[in-house]
Amino acid sequence: MTAPTSAPAGKGIAPTIASLFPGGLPLWLKAYDGSVAGDQSRPYGVELVSERGLSYIMTAPGDLGLARAYVAGDLVLHGAHPGDPYEAFSLLKDHTDFGIPGPLELIGVLRSLGLSHLIPPPPPPQEHLPAWRHRLEGLRALGKWGRHSQERDADAIQHHYDVSNAFYEHVLGPSMTYTCAVFPTEDATLEEAQDHKYDLVCRKLDLQPGQRLLDIGCGWGGMVRHAAKHYGVQVLGVTLSREQATWAQEEIKRQGLDDLAEVRHSDYREVEEGDFDAVSSIGLTEHIGVDNYPAYFGFMRDKLKPRGRILNHCITRHDNVDRRTGAFIDRYVFPDGELAGSGTIVRAVEDAGLEVQHHENFRVHYAKTLAGWCRNLADNWDACVAETDEGTARVWGLYMAGSRIAFERNEIQLHHVLATKTDDGDSGYPLRHEF
Template sequence: MTIDTRTRLSIADAFTSLLREELPLRFTAYDGSSSGPEDAPYHFHLRTERGLSYLMSSPDPDLALARAYVAGDLELSGAHPGDPYPALVALKEGIKFRRPSASELVTLVRSLGVSHLRAPAPPPQEAPSRTRRVLEGVRHSLGRDAEAIHHHYDVSNRFYELVLGPSMTYTCALYPHEDATLEEAQAAKYDLVARKLDLRPGQRLLDIGCGWGGMVRHAAREYGVRALGVTLSREQATWAQEEIKAQGLDDLAEVRHLDYRHVAESDFDAISSIGLTEHIGVQHYPEYFGFLHRKLAPHGRLLNHCITRAHNRATSTGKFIDRYVFPDGELTGSGTIVRAVEDAGLEVQHHENIRLHYARTLAAWGANLAEHWDECVAEVGPNTARVWGLYMAGSRLAFERNEIQLHHVLASRVDDAGATGYPLRHTF
């Protein structure tokens, strides 16, 4: 529809005027205006003038909506805040914006108020922009990486227990069959990694970006491997060491609060990197994979597990993810990773995409957050809980629609004679 530039618009009318098609959900605002069918399954209510300012002041619509929603200025009915996935599907499929003319923009601003173009302070859960983060150090420096990890992972171990479940595993699971539980799928993921690495008793494993130590414990408990995990999160390292001791694995397993670049040991038989590469930065792949090559013994294996794009262009994770979830994160395609692994002198043996397993994993985490919503809110506050619900639902949708993928790349270190110790056929 076009805007009558002689008319003063309500908030709901202004919103509707920007759409190409009829609104598939209900929208109401604090000025008493409304649009969309009354019996729509999902209802968005703009509660405050601050919410309107969030929507009008940001040039990025996803970030604008996220700010208003996280702050509680934009309320959602019809879907649980812990798992707003169905509402996001409706938004993605049903709302198509059009570009208004210059005169229409003037009418919109005049109707809604010029003062709303002034950006309010963002919710406290939002990290500074990438430009402002320059003050925290060079991107992917030791200090800035530590701060980025702290922003996301040092929230509350109890919160993560409620959302992730008993495995305390915050990476893509592997569902061995349709009816597998999240715990079964996480155990299956760790075991697939172990089998790809051909772990055997007495070997040494380095797990970088080890989280709460799930892979370290699995390797020690199930394969008799001496496993060292490192993480930049102090909260993760503390929890992991306590769990290792509780399971009686401290003779084989250890988790350190340490940047992987400070690992002094070398000649590892295997290295697992599960969910770390997203934080490295594409321009740092050569030094990253070069470091892993140097840490491996000849014939040693590397398993790199990470989120990827469906193309090989290096891209940021988007403004919402960058500000609220993974500051400084960067994604690219699996081809770029394979090339970097090979350029580092490692021989790629196997490469696979398990993206649909991540959609299932995120659905399970969202269900956990919704089930334990009140306790999660009590632990971290409503704003942070809403960030997590929005982030997991949006990521699930992105994996389902092939906007992002999850790849395993298995490689081995070649010795001076060209041998890798790899069998003629895969054994996993």
């Protein structure tokens, strides 16, 4: 789309909003009153098309208000595809927090924008505000709906993963793998990189025919099928998403792997079997909660044979400072998600009585993975919207582009931690890594 026509400088909604951002907005802004702010020769801009959008921005300053307006269609992005808004959001990143105006300036802002816009509209339907947020305090005493209880974790997982299997097929591609790929070369395809990731995990776990593997948080069963098909391993995968489990079991049958592979719709904490040769966790730790790390890694330890191995693959912070996830991610993407630094992960693994053998960072690989998913979303935009709705599709474009930027800037990382259940000093591990 072309840039909007000019309006009187310094007057109206757009200049007032732009004045709230420290350093100014790095793209142009047009508002429904015809006002414009910013350099209109820039290739990217946003247009505030309704009063509701202004109310979203005023009642939830920062990324949450902007996200609400964008998801609802009240804030329109120009110059970039909503499925892959990476270039535009690269400019906007770090410019979404309002400055704190002085009292007199604040009065002027409120008069200019209108006090009526301080009444918050209902959030878009894509925002995760389940009943437990309202009744949590009453039920906390009963122990049912506390943070990361089985009921609350199931609710959070279903919000994110039970969107539509067809939607995920369009975005993720044939591998149906929603975790960081590992690119063997710069020009490897996304599918090649996902296959390489699964094979690397199998080699790190030193899987051998006839062994037993437990894959917790198995998603659509990519690791389950790869280990069974290529390594002859008996594999049990568990996921809290019913949609994932149904798809995975159908694919296992289609590939004729029924004798080796199984995916259950289950909380990993409900797995009764034990004596596994290896346990893999690929993309589950983000949903566990830092306070639950001792129980989580203790569960893995207890499921292993002596000298067995675990491989933990998860998103991490670039440091070990304790902080909460941003409001947009918590409300729209991963409710109750928590990240920690890799040092925190390693310490928790060691404190559980496991011996860490290898620790590796795949940060740049996740940026490349997200770029591939955004391309898929943009290329299949109409089909993705048809499967869900336009607001949900916008959420995905926004979150994946923003996550790509965060990985590129080393704000978040992705780590593998490989450990053994060492028994009386015998880890079963070779003198040097063999993977």
